[in-house]
Amino acid sequence: MNLILLGPPGAGKGTQAQMIVERYHIPxxxxxxxxxxxxxxxxxxxxxxxxxxxxxxxxxxEVVIGIIDQRLRAPDCNxxxxxxxxxxxxxxxxxxxxxxxxxxxxxxxxxxxxxDPEELVRRLTGRRTCKNCGAMFHIAFHPPAKEGACDRCxxxxxxxxxxxxxxxxxxxxEYEKQTSPLIRYYDLxxxxxxxxxxxxxxxxxxxxxxxxxxxxx
Numbered sequence: 001m002n003l004i005l006l007g008p009p010g011a012g013k014g015t016q017a018q019m020i021v022e023r024y025h026i027p028x029x030x031x032x033x034x035x036x037x038x039x040x041x042x043x044x045x046x047x048x049x050x051x052x053x054x055x056x057x058x059x060x061x062e063v064v065i066g067i068i069d070q071r072l073r074a075p076d077c078n079x080x081x082x083x084x085x086x087x088x089x090x091x092x093x094x095x096x097x098x099x100x101x102x103x104x105x106x107x108x109x110x111x112x113x114x115x116d117p118e119e120l121v122r123r124l125t126g127r128r129t130c131k132n133c134g135a136m137f138h139i140a141f142h143p144p145a146k147e148g149a150c151d152r153c154x155x156x157x158x159x160x161x162x163x164x165x166x167x168x169x170x171x172x173x174e175y176e177k178q179t180s181p182l183i184r185y186y187d188l189x190x191x192x193x194x195x196x197x198x199x200x201x202x203x204x205x206x207x208x209x210x211x212x213x214x215x216x217x
Contacts (some may be wrong), residue, residue: 002100020208114166121168130152
């Protein structure tokens with residue numbers, strides 16, 4: 001089973017991807033993870049990626065696509081995969097299609113987790129991080145026992161710049177701008193399956209399982 005998982009920041013893609021991995025025993029392929037792995041292992045493409053990452057630049061598509069190509073050929077992908085964070089644009093989707101054509105594979109489903117933007121802002125602005133140990137909390141969903149203090153080490157909690165409302169709204173606008181054409185691309189190919197990313201994680205996962213024609217949990 002070859003899957004692509006789409007969804008805006010805060011939609012819970014990472015959680016759902018891990019639940020898919022545990023149920024179907026296929027690897028989660030996260031762009032960030034495989035870039036870091038390629039850099040750590042010092043592969044030729046990893047060295048190219050490192051040059052851009054050290055400058056604070058986006059890694060060019062041709063490097064990312066090359067690393068994705070190598071990853072999809074690994075033996076653990078023989079039974080399938082779930083792509084998380086790739087593709088992000090229509091050109092990347094076209095490049096992915098070319099890779100899959102070369103290795104005789106195809107995408108079975110593109111699962112798009114939909115969440116109202118105001119709900120995403122509420123989720124993301126509520127996050128708090130410990131300055132000392134990096135533990136994560138949420139003022140509504142996972143509050144600390146003592147306001148402003150980390151349960152783990154007692155360190156002060158703060159709101160990261162990435163979790164501020166202005167930053168989040170900018171990220172959501174950029175996601176919408178980039179991803180709308182991608183969603184249309186997969187919709188025209190009759191691969192797009194939309195689920196609502198509200199409720200508990202098991203409720204969302206049950207929707208995904210119905211998409212995949214299996215029994216809901």
